[in-house]
Amino acid sequence: xxxxxxxxxxxxxxxxxxxxxxxxxxxxxxxxxxxxxxxxxxxxxxxxxxxxxxxxxxxxxxxxxxxxxxxxxxxxxxxxxxxxxxxxxxxxxxxxxxxxxxxxxxxxxxxxxxxxxxxxxxxxxxxxxxxxxxxxxxxxxxxxxxxxxxxxxxxxxxxxxxxxxxxxxxxxxxxxxxxxxxxxxxxxxxxxxxxxxxxxxxxxxxxxxxxxxxxxxxxxxxxxxxxxxxxxxxxx
Numbered sequence: 001x002x003x004x005x006x007x008x009x010x011x012x013x014x015x016x017x018x019x020x021x022x023x024x025x026x027x028x029x030x031x032x033x034x035x036x037x038x039x040x041x042x043x044x045x046x047x048x049x050x051x052x053x054x055x056x057x058x059x060x061x062x063x064x065x066x067x068x069x070x071x072x073x074x075x076x077x078x079x080x081x082x083x084x085x086x087x088x089x090x091x092x093x094x095x096x097x098x099x100x101x102x103x104x105x106x107x108x109x110x111x112x113x114x115x116x117x118x119x120x121x122x123x124x125x126x127x128x129x130x131x132x133x134x135x136x137x138x139x140x141x142x143x144x145x146x147x148x149x150x151x152x153x154x155x156x157x158x159x160x161x162x163x164x165x166x167x168x169x170x171x172x173x174x175x176x177x178x179x180x181x182x183x184x185x186x187x188x189x190x191x192x193x194x195x196x197x198x199x200x201x202x203x204x205x206x207x208x209x210x211x212x213x214x215x216x217x218x219x220x221x222x223x224x225x226x227x228x229x230x231x232x233x234x235x236x
Contacts, residue, residue, distance in 0.1 A: 017044050018048075018064050033067070036072060045069065062092070071198050080154070097109070109150030132159060132162050137171055139167055187218070189218070196226075210226050
């Protein structure tokens with residue numbers, strides 16, 4: 001869960017829904033969300049949807065509601081992720097999660113984990129298509145939004161197989177961006193991870209994309225990732 005949750009005080013409704021477990025004991029939201037996977041989500045879904053849709057609720061509380069619903073494979077959670085990815089600079093909960101190590105907003109990274117990990121819920125909820133749509137929407141902004149290694153949570157085999165063109169277009173835009181500016185987050189690493197993932201289904205494209213990325217001076221972490229990929233699975 002977000003690094004800054006410890007310094008943020010949730011309102012009474014969010015406290016009841018995500019800071020109290022199903023036995024009525026004080027708990028961490030991560031534990032509540034995890035416990036809810038066994039069926040407890042049914043008790044809290046309606047109220048969390050209300051929090052998510054209420055502009056009067058604290059943005060951080062709405063963000064946590066979105067994370068919970070998304071992790072539970074809920075269609076409203078996925079819908080909110082798609083909407084947020086459609087205009088990532090203006091979502092009200094940007095900054096609700098913050099990566100102190102690398103110094104950037106981490107909200108979309110947390111959502112990437114929730115979308116990716118929710119693969120175990122979509123059969124029960126009947127939301128496999130919505131999950132793929134949410135994953136594609138996040139991958140489509142991976143050239144603009146910080147994800148760091150959270151991007152890997154989206155790169156399940158089913159997601160990569162469903163939207164290789166989205167990933168390829170994102171990588172192409174990202175490489176151009178690296179040649180024109182210096183993003184505050186590690187865009188190079190994100191692109192390297194995307195290239196590696198598509199390499200599982202299109203090795204020829206991956207080889208070419210890796211060369212273009214390396215030429216754009218993507219940073220040490222990206223170059224190490226590309227090198228590890230070459231060492232692990234020979235290119236050509």
